[in-house]
Amino acid sequence: MATPPRARRADAQRNRDRILEAARAVVDEQGTQASLRDVARRAGVGLGTLYRHFPTRDALLETLLGRGFDDLAARADDLAAAGPPDEALRAWLRDFTLRATAHHGLSASLTEALNDESSPLHASCLAMRRAGARLLEDAQRAGHVRPDVDGLDIFSLAAAVSWVSGQSPATAARRDHLLALVLDGLSLTEAPETPGREDPA
Amino acid sequence: MATPPRARRADAQRNRDRILEAARAVVDEQGTQASLRDVARRAGVGLGTLYRHFPTRDALLETLLGRGFDDLAARADDLAAAGPPDEALRAWLRDFTLRATAHHGLSASLTEALNDESSPLHASCLAMRRAGARLLEDAQRAGHVRPDVDGLDIFSLAAAVSWVSGQSPATAARRDHLLALVLDGLSLTEAPETPGREDPA
DNA sequence: ACCCATAGCGGAGCAGTGCTCCGGATAATA
DNA sequence: TATTATCCGGAGCACTGCTCCGCTATGGGT
Secondary structure (H helix, E strand, O other): OOOOOOOOOHHHHHHHHHHHHHHHHHHHHHOOOOOHHHHHHHHOOOHHHHHHHOOOHHHHHHHHHHHHHHHHHHHHHHHHHHOOHHHHHHHHHHHHHHHHOOOOOHHHHHHHHHHOOOOOHHHHHHHHHHHHHHHHHHHHHOOOOOOOOOHHHHHHHHHHHHHHHOOOHHHHOOHHHHHHHHHHHOOOOOOOOOOOOOOOO | OOOOOOOOOHHHHHHHHHHHHHHHHHHHHHOOOOOHHHHHHHHOOOHHHHHHHOOOHHHHHHHHHHHHHHHHHHHHHHHHHHOOHHHHHHHHHHHHHHHHOOOOOHHHHHHHHHHOOOOOHHHHHHHHHHHHHHHHHHHHHOOOOOOOOOHHHHHHHHHHHHHHHOOOHHHHOOHHHHHHHHHHHOOOOOOOOOOOOOOOO
16 A cells, blocks of 8 residues: 555565566466465575565565455456456456466455455455455446345355365366356346346345 | 385385374365374374375375275265255265365365375376266256356365465364355255246256 | 665575385284 | 285475575665
8 A cells, every 4th residue: 555665675675676686487387375485596595585575475475466366356346347247247257267266275365365454465355355345246236146145155155166176177277167057046047137036035 | 096005115104104194194284284293203203204105295185085085086075975965965075175174285186186186196186076077967957957067166165265264264164154154056946945946947 | 985773685404204125023824 | 833925104305385584785864
């Protein structure tokens, strides 16, 4: 949120940048559970240096991925303003699964961060979940989604699909298909033109 | 399948039993990723002894959980014979998720075993997936499930729901609800009496 | 331009993990 | 009882996350 306080010494700032650069590469290759020693080695930096800049793995992941989560939350607003609520929700969940499968283990990191309020990732994840929940509520008000579903439900289902998609090449190829199946369960029809029978109690 | 060859020496058989007993307890407490040293310690046995009896973690899990998987495959046949195909599939997937959430990390072990043909768990998991696939095909023939779904799809979705249910107490409480949402996406209606519009091409 | 307080560095070290290897104990057999 | 093949158990290696602290070197003050 606020401007990140730059290090007071030039070498500190330089090392911080190197660590982030190395972390990006290593997380790309090995996922969110990559060895932090690998990150330090790759950055040409001691392990202690890494841990002072980022006291926990989540702190490192936060600065690596937090921006992406914020983008995704912002994208929810754009989608809500741009089109019909059901299409917005569908598109957003597609984006979500796309991002969540970008790195190995990211779905797990997301759900863990949501469970742990002290995690630096917690805030970003919560904001993202809330953004999705707003899209969901819009779609529900428009009668496009069954009412017995809430924000945690869709977040969980999206994370679940992302997780299983990352478990094997075979399931990775089906990510969109699996997501479509799940979305249909929420009464989001494949063809949005079909009005669908609404039964408000 | 075949009768497990009993150890040639009495102490070997005794140690094997102790290891399995300890493993059951530790896996109950810590999940499928429990420390094997813990298992050995708890069994009052050296680490080498454990590794000779069960060369890999999967070998240990196989004898611990394999029977349960076989039971689940058999249950598919019972359900198929006992009731309508859609109810059978629904009931079986409920049983599946119940078992898959019994131990922490079990969903992951399942999907990993399916990816690794050399895993001792591979056969059991494959048989179980096939059993589910048969139930699915029956339900599809009866027009209860959309045709663009296959065995891997339902297995993946069931594993995904199981996984996310194991990620937090909040999602655990929703396991059945999440599964119901997914099943509805397969065109399994909540009330099986409703015939549902079938559109065979 | 120099000095030195101190922010910052980096790796040794601890406790844990999976897994291997082999000298020694021991059960089954003759 | 004596032999021998079977089996045991933990030392040891390479890795992990994380902490701690002696040393380096930066940059503001003189």
